Amino acid sequence: MSTTKLPSTSHTGQDFQSAxxxxxxKNSFKVITTIFFREIRTSGVHQVPTDKPCIFIVAPHANQFVDPGMVMITSPVQFSPLMAASQFKRHIIGTAARLLNAIPVIRPQDLASAGAGSVRLSSDRLDILEGIDTKFKEQVHPRDLISINKTLKVQVEEVMSDSRARLATPVTEADASVLRKDEGVKYKVVPHVNQHDLFDKVHDSLGQSRSIVIFPEGGSHDRPELLPLKVGFALMALGAMAKYPDLDLKIVPVGLNYFHPHRFRSRAVVSYGAPISIDRKLVEDFKHGGDEKREATSKLLNLGREGLKSVTVNAPDYDALLVIQAARRLYRPANRKLRLEQVVELNRRFLIGWTQFKDDPRVIELARKIRAYNQTLKYFGLRDHQVEKTSTATLNAAKTLLIRIFELALLASIGLPATILNSPIILLAIYISQIKQKEALANSSVKIAARDVLATWKILVAIVFAPLLFLFYSVVLTYVVNIRYPNLNVGYLILITLAAWIIQPIVYFSILRLTENGIDIYKSLGPVFLAVSDPDAAKGLRIMREKLSEAITSFVDEAGPQALEDFDPTRFEREATNDDSSSTSSKSNSGFGLLSGANWLDDKWLFQAIGGDSDESD
Known part of the structure; x- marks a missing residue:
């Protein structure tokens, strides 16, 4: 393989315009995420090299078009994302992609077309497809895929005639049963795409010290575990270093840890892992081709997978995830509330322990008790962090309940009218996002409920229709003013319309913060009501939690050193004493500009009684 010198990276006017x-x-997305997410924190940003090109490998891909933006607003370096070429046709997404100098990726599935006739498996061979009224010679080529359904796809090795094709590998007996129908089955032709042009663009971009972002799982999904990684990022990294021998390229794993990715006003942690350096021997093996190339690529792929595991939480299923999260909440690593990034780290470490000890009789028994505890919480309509708040004396609890009901009524009088006025956007966002959810689920073989598309479409609907709705209200206001004061000239009326249009989003965001507090107050009523209505049940629930917490803490402290070499039961306690909101390794959404800081909108001081009841660290 030939090598090339690093291209010149001199700055031009075009580079300035691109920046x-x-x-x-980036700043537009900061405003959007400030509104959609209640809090965003980061960890490990200080590890990102700012003087070298990087390939950011990001997972899990749990929030469709939101995910690249989450990396963009937290990364200290500028990058070009890899994006499906089909998305460039979308108005908002395509415009943003071009502004970001995104690199288009032609995906074979986007080029799929319905095949003529129907196909069936040969009666005597598992690697021969027979066609009924098909046009294989015209529609199918070697290396193309014949797609029968979401899970069954076969690759064509040779087109023998218009009605006969040989497959690259024989189908399994299970798949054969689907294809052995006398009348045949309908199919789609998924063409093979030569990605040489894509790899050349990526190599040259990296050679010019530009970073890229890639989601190695492929498409977005809503599974609790990482999907198998595709080999593309490893081929790109080794190919770029083979083409440019002086290139010092790093691979940076990035974990996107959403607490409720599809919910409005949820929380997220973006975790950056240690950069992965690429051994020059792997590059040399890659250049030799053949088995050596495959082995080098496989090694780098595994390094990337291990890097992503260090910054993500990967549960085998949702039941295990619920047990792990509950155990983490009940464990006592510190005498104060953990930061979001510490919660993510503790979840990850608990998962490592779960993987090693899940068959241990003690863990099986603890898991049973945790499930029973979760069911008890569900029965009482409480969350774990609210259990301790049921310890308030009955008289004091009754007083607190009355105060909170008054506060809730006060906030409802403000928030309810705003919610009604903005209900067209809310209802439309829900309606369209659910339609897109159904479409995504129908076209995917890996999604569980296709929740990964919900946040994206809620945001897109709001971006398009919120300004239109605000403009409508502004025109209505101007019309009313014109009726009341008919002598106003057109200039004043236009000024009133513009002013109302600009002010509405600011007022709405202010009311949103108040409404958010109202929701927190509403959630806080549960433990107070239980303390008033059934203090004995509240006491029993606290005792249940205390015993379970002691059992979990005792087991973790005993088994932790076997699961983790760096296990330290005082780790989070020591980190808590050094907690500093200005730390370079973590920052909240308040660091993202005027709107996101919004200290002038922080009305928690009005309602001190709710302190801490807004926990969503699950």
Whole structure:
């Protein structure tokens, strides 16, 4: 393989325009995420090299078009994302992609077309497809895929005639039963796409010290575990270093840890892992081709997978995830509330322990008790962090309950009218996102409920229709003013319309913060009501939690050193004493500009009684 010198990276006017466009999209997305997410924190950002090109491998891909933006607003370096070429046709997404200098990826599934006739498996061979009224010679080529359904796809090795094709590998007996129908089955032809042009663009971009972002799982999904990684990022990294021998390239794993990715006003942690350096021997093996190339690529792929495991939480299923999260909440690593990034880290470490000890009789028994505890919480309509708040004396609890009901009524009088006025956007966002959810689920073989598309479409609907709705209300207001004061000239009326249009989003965001507090107060009523209505049940629940917490803490402290070499039961206690909101390794959404800081909108001081009841660290 030939090698090339690193290209010149001199700055030009085009580079300046590109940087301005990138900052525009970045800051626009900061505003969007400030509204959609209640809090965003980061960890490990200080590890990202700012003087070297990087390939950011990001997982899990749990929030469709939101995910690249989450990396963009937290990464200290500018990058070009890899994006499906089909998305460039979308108005908003495509415009943003072009402003970010995104690199288009032609996906074979986007080029799929319905095949003529129907196909069936040969009666005597598992690697021969027979066609009924098909046009294989015209529609199918070697290396193309014949797609029967979401899970069954076969690759064509040779087109023998218009009605006969040989497959690259024989189908399994299970798949054969689907294809052995006398009348045949309908199919789609998924063409093979030569990605040489894509790899050349990526190599040259990296050679010019530009970073890229790639989601190695492929498409977005809503599974609790990482999907198998595709080999593309490893081929790109080794190919770029083979083409440019002086290139010092790093692979940076990025974990996107959403607490409720599809919910409005949820929380997220973006975790950056240690950069992965690429051994020059792997590059040399890659250049030799054949088995050596495959082995080098496989080694780098495994390094990337291990890097992503260090910054993500990967549960085998949702039941295990619920047990792990509950055990983490009940464990006592510190005498104060953990930061979001510490919660993510503790979840990850608990998962490692679960993987090693899940068959241990003690863990099986603890898991049974945790499930029973979760069911008890569900029965009482409480969350774990609310159990301790049921210890308030009955008289004091009754007083607190009355105060909170008054506060809730006060906030409802403000928030309810705003919610009604904005209900067209809310209802439309729910309606369209659910339609897109059904479409995504129908076209995917890996999604569970296709929740990964919900946040994206809620945001897109709001971006398009919120300004239109605000403009409508502004025109209505201007019309009313014109009726009341008919002598006002057109200039004043236009000014009133513009002013109302600009002010509405600010007022709405202010009311949103108040409404958010109202929701927190509403959630806090449960433990107070239980303390008033059934203090004996509240006491029993606290005792149940205390015993379970002691059992979990005792087991973790005993088994922890066997699961983790760096296990330290005082780790989070020591980190808590050094907690500093200005730390370079973590920052909240308040660091993202005027709107996101919004200390002038922080009305928690009005309602001190709710302190801490807004926990969503699950």
């Amino acid at each position: 301005l466009a990138y900052e525009f999209v």
